[in-house]
Amino acid sequence: MASSSQNFIQLAKSLPAPLQRFFARWPPAAIVPEGAAPTQYQEARPNPFAAYKNPTTGKWQDPVYSLRRQAQLVQLAREHGVAHLLPETKKGVEYRLAHRVEHGLRVKGTGVGQSVKGHIHERQMISKMEKRRKAMLEMPQLIRAWKTRLGGSPFQLMEASNSSELASHYQVLNLTPAILDTQHDPSALIKKAYHRALLQNHPDKASSAPRGTSSSPSTYTIDQITRAFTVLSSPQQRAAYDTSLRLQTTGDESGAPGSLATKFQTGVENVDLDDLEFDETGERWYRSCRCGNDRGYLFGEADLVEVGDEGELMVGCSDCSLWLNVHFAIIEDDDFESKRNL
Numbered sequence: 001m002a003s004s005s006q007n008f009i010q011l012a013k014s015l016p017a018p019l020q021r022f023f024a025r026w027p028p029a030a031i032v033p034e035g036a037a038p039t040q041y042q043e044a045r046p047n048p049f050a051a052y053k054n055p056t057t058g059k060w061q062d063p064v065y066s067l068r069r070q071a072q073l074v075q076l077a078r079e080h081g082v083a084h085l086l087p088e089t090k091k092g093v094e095y096r097l098a099h100r101v102e103h104g105l106r107v108k109g110t111g112v113g114q115s116v117k118g119h120i121h122e123r124q125m126i127s128k129m130e131k132r133r134k135a136m137l138e139m140p141q142l143i144r145a146w147k148t149r150l151g152g153s154p155f156q157l158m159e160a161s162n163s164s165e166l167a168s169h170y171q172v173l174n175l176t177p178a179i180l181d182t183q184h185d186p187s188a189l190i191k192k193a194y195h196r197a198l199l200q201n202h203p204d205k206a207s208s209a210p211r212g213t214s215s216s217p218s219t220y221t222i223d224q225i226t227r228a229f230t231v232l233s234s235p236q237q238r239a240a241y242d243t244s245l246r247l248q249t250t251g252d253e254s255g256a257p258g259s260l261a262t263k264f265q266t267g268v269e270n271v272d273l274d275d276l277e278f279d280e281t282g283e284r285w286y287r288s289c290r291c292g293n294d295r296g297y298l299f300g301e302a303d304l305v306e307v308g309d310e311g312e313l314m315v316g317c318s319d320c321s322l323w324l325n326v327h328f329a330i331i332e333d334d335d336f337e338s339k340r341n342l
């Protein structure tokens with residue numbers, strides 16, 4: 001544990017203004033001399049990150065810092081290596097770390113500003129994000145091209161082709177070429193998509209569940225699903241299939257499910273592991289999905305460790321066609337130890 005108050009003063013001077021201000025008002029116990037009087041801020045609110053019961057009125061008051069501002073402050077403190085001097089916060093490193101130690105978890109978010117920064121996964125993530133941003137920018141153009149060529153919005157056409165027997169292998173599995181291309185080895189993802197398609201198109205489920213949303217899958221046969229799985233799983237077959245799709249799109253004006261259609265079909269949202277909820281009892285992470293399922297996305301540590309080298313886990317919603325791409329890092333031993341000994 002660190003040292004003299006001189007060092008702390010030097011450290012404090014190097015901090016950005018919001019942190020300096022914060023520590024001036026709520027000096028951490030570690031840096032104030034024994035027996036020093038509390039500041040007026042501390043007298044009024046001992047912990048500005050916590051709700052406070054006014055001793056006179058007996059009423060509860062919100063924390064001085066909202067959770068959002070706490071998160072900003074923690075982020076800033078992390079970048080300057082002083083997160084441990086902040087009061088305990090649910091958003092804080094300490095909380096997350098305690099949480100991980102308690103559950104023995106070996107994974108964490110990519111935590112920009114943490115020691116994982118500059119890690120290979122994160123660098124890859126930045127370039128991938130950049131690619132996605134570009135794709136988004138080009139999207140209006142693609143949609144316009146699609147509209148003029150085929151006389152309808154890609155989304156309407158998606159719907160139309162979705163329900164037909166003409167659905168592409170990608171549509172059957174709710175995948176796109178682009179999603180598969182984000183994977184170092186797409187076979188695990190294809191298998192997941194295959195299992196999800198089997199579950200969602202199971203005769204019992206498909207007939208009973210009321211499905212009115214645009215993302216609702218239509219019913220595909222087991223044969224269609226199996227065929228899609230077989231073709232997309234084989235790099236050679238998939239390449240040949242992609243070529244045939246491209247030919248269809250350029251040669252056929254009728255709105256056949258071509259590669260353009262598949263581009264729009266499936267949404268992928270990118271999130272950091274630390275932004276997900278964690279179910280303490282089930283020891284699983286979860287997140288609500290736009291389709292209305294509170295825990296549409298659900299996975300455990302084993303799922304993350306399995307793709308630890310990638311630093312990304314693709315999770316499919318159990319109820320609809322959407323995917324969630326979770327960015328994370330595996331905690332390295334020395335990293336884990338040094339944080340624990342702070």
Ligand SMILES: [Zn+2]
Nearest residue numbers: 289291317320
């Ligand atoms: Zn969903």
